[in-house]
Amino acid sequence: MSSPTGPANGLPVRMPRPRPAGRHRRPEPAVAPEGAPALVLAVPGAPSAASRGLAEEIVSIGRSELPGLDARIGFLEGDDADGSEFPALSRVLTSVSAERIARAEFARAAGHEVPAPTGPDAVVVPLLAGPDADLLRRMRQAVMDSSAAVELAEVLGPHPLLAEGLHVRLSEAGLARADRARLFTVTTAADGIIVATTGGGEAVQAAAVTGMLLAARLAVPVKAAALDQEGSVAAVAEQLRSEGSTQLALAPYLIGPEAAEGLLDTACKEADCAAAEVLGAYSALGKLVVTQYSAALGLTQGAAAH
8 A cells, every 4th residue: 555655665666767868869749838829720611510520539639739739619600609519710719819818807806917918819720621712711701700819820731641641541442552562452442543622723733732742652643623613523534544544533632521512422423433531530630730820820849838
């Protein structure tokens, strides 16, 4: 039985390991600076239990990447009512600002000297793989509709981690090798990939950049197409076939909530190809969300620590 001062006699005492010095020493884990702005994840599309669960999982990963992070979720098409399960983005931002003011007033009332607030109340990170012009315009409007000082971060891609995510989703669907180094055969592996997205020309360009990174991983042709432009996916499929690809696969460059229901099914029928799942709650998305939050504040991940 242990005593108040330590283990009973005869039991070993665990001593902390000395931290290695020099170049091989592990860096201290980053933590959110005290008083740092809230991270508000902006979720597009019609709110649902699925989109909320997805956002919560990504936010949870983000908190593990940056302990102490104040992370919230706001829905672009959410509800302005108190206590809503799907709070509107503008309402979440207004609430964050009000809470910051209330904390400062409470501290002053307790006799503490509180400096004037600097920096934004919140950083909004769009839950988008690429720059969807319409959704970003609406997010900027939601920011203006709130009473908060807000910084709008960049979208999550293009990025090598998103190419990794597309690879993982293709391999899960049996449409690509999980690991080229192992050289095992997947009989259903595609020899041509269509990276498809929504959001206009700029979004397709971002998908093409990530597609180039995916092509380097898979060593097969990859081309980008617009899911929300009639005939785009079918035209790209025809181009790939004319260049020698015979077994095509569609890799959605989408996180999920931003795409209208039925778009993927329609595109696959038109292109006569199989499809992988959307990126969804791929674990790297939480890291990218924190990366964009830090970049909007002019911080690096390591510099986020005290």
